[in-house]
Amino acid sequence: MRGVVVIYLLLAICQCNVGVTSQECSESQPCPFVGENSFNFSLSGPMSDLVSSDGFLEVDLTVAVNPVVIEWLTLFRRTYNGGFPGPVWRFKPGDTVMVNLINTLEYPDSSNSFNELRFPNTTNLHTHGLHISSEEPQDDVFIHVNPEEAFTYEYQIDSQHPAGTYWYHPHLHGSTLFHVHGGMAGMIIVEDNPNPSITPQHLLDVSCPDNCHHEVRLLFQPTLLYADNYFPSFPFIENRMNVNDSFQ
Incomplete structure (x- = not known):
């Protein structure tokens, strides 16, 4: 497939204590991250594939808070299906793709003013690169899937859709960065016509x-910022990544 290479990189910026062994590393005593083979690294193992059959693909995406272990550091992040990143969608031009977005997060849900960080437990879905409608039930970024609710997206993929590699993530105004940096993202592959x-x-x-x-x-x-003085605003977000219910 032309250009089907997308790179998964965990960007970890940490405060490092010189001389601390790996056995002593902890959140209160952080160490440099060792890292792994760049072609095998994934927090939840190999990316799982969901493949269309007979012109149809149905995807279940369950949003929940799950532990994410990065060497000596355990974080709690909102993820898809307990994995990080989410599953790969693989389909062909002309297919129909149905995505059942199931939000198991709970209230309370912080509702700050419009351009502030808000709605940590409300979500939706947006695709990058797919030539599909921006109206419900397709790629409508104004949909709100509230806590303990679900919504089914139905994407009609054109028979002339270009093959390529694309991606999906939440796009709810007020919490997009919070969700994406937490791990809610995944790959889409539209296969070449055989x-x-x-x-x-x-x-x-x-x-x-x-x-x-x-x-x-x-x-x-990029998913983890661990230095309090790296960006003044990011500790505000990072400190709230581990909260299950709200920013408060």
Whole structure:
């Protein structure tokens, strides 16, 4: 597939205590993060694939607070299906994609003024790159899926939709950064058309659905800021990442 490489990177900025061993590392006594092989690193293991069949893909995305372990540091983050990042959606041009967004977060839900950080437990869904309608039940960013509610999105993918790699994440005004930096994001892959008259053979030889072993999938996502003095506003957000109910 042309350009199907997206990079997943955990950006960890930490306060480091020189001379502290890994056995002594803790949130009160932080150490440098060791890191892992850049091509295998994922907080929840390999990214799981949800693949369309007979022109249809149904996705269940459950939003909940789950523990995320980064070496010696355990955080609690809002995630999709308990994983980090969320599952990969893989489908073809012309398919129908239904996404059941299930919000298990609870009230209270902070409702500050319009342009302030708010609604930590309300969510919705937005895709980047898909040529679909911006009206409900497709990619409408004004939908609010409140705590303990659910909503089903239905995306009609055009038969001429370009193949490529895209992504999805929440887009609720007031909590988008809070949710995305927490881990609520995932990859979308629209596969090449397997017809050689449409997709050149040299691309079919190195792309899905028949030659997926050539694929390296990585997803860039800054997610952790650990230094109180790095950005003045970010500790405000980071200190509230672990709160299950509200910003208060």
